[in-house]
Amino acid sequence: MAQEPAQSTVYFDGSCPLCRAEIGYYSRTDQAGALCFVDISKAGAATPEGLTQGQAMARFHVRAADGRLLSGAAAFVEVWRRLPRWRGAARVASLPGALVVLELGYRLFLPVRPLISRSLGRILQRGKQEGRGA
Template sequence: MTSQPTTQLCVWYDGDCPVCRQEVALYSRIDRKQRIAWIDIVALADDELPAGKSRTELLGRFHARKRNGPWQIGVDAFAAIWDQLPVLRRLAFLFRTPGIRQLAELGYRGFLEWQRRHRAQRETAA
């Protein structure tokens, strides 16, 4: 099994999702010091998945983790990403603020539903 890269934060994302790819590209341009390792879940072999995580689970919600630290999932993963990016760091607290966090979570769940429908369409077309 492949171990987690040694960068400060690892983020697992859906490389088949066009919105996700665009977002990762944007964050990568901002992350000039490469504080974040972006890991395309779709490109991983089964034995390269993180211990205790299935591909389905990782594709179900955004996952981030500092080396050997706790998992940050969903909106918490976005906060972890923003914490690493100087231009967004001061706004990361928004994802941790009651009320705003819940609204962000609702928006994220809506996006996930849209993404699931489009994934099913892509798989049917393939």
Template structure:
């Protein structure tokens, strides 16, 4: 077993039915450092929120990331965790920690979280049963 297999990966929980969310995660998956991240689609049939230790409603409402230490980061903090792992985004992570910038990011994320259920969905949304966002 090599070193990479024994290391704990950052776990990103994302809505694979949300077109915008999926495009963003697909972008991150192509970046250097992405091999250190597990991307888990919370709308996949085999996703089990209880097994992952996340609230089944909240994980569908706001972005969640499980850090390598086992703790959870949500909202903008979740994105900062992702950006810290991807070298191309390290500077964005540092900038996001500036209190002035952070207030703007928090506001923007709150607005996005409110409109996300109304964004275009992937065709697989017709089969979705385990997300409160499947039913409109």
């Protein structure tokens, strides 16, 4: 059986509180170091080949260890496939039609992501302020 290549590269929008929280979770659960995380919101950050920084920040992207660039739901499934606790979700996503449904859900989520992210950012900021005042 062939050995799994070392890492898949996860490109994420570090300026988005929601994205940071999710990537933080994935990073903490990646005990094997199967994922490399790249914050593409930083000036000069390396983006996936062929994508501008804006294009890369508009959708979730993962460069699979085999070199394929995945986007949206397929990118999430690659992350799940690489994390032991999430492999069951990746298997479910491989069922006929599941990826299409996940991608539709992702596309419906994208327009509301800025609103959710701003709300989460305000909640986190309020929590930090209250923590300092205690």
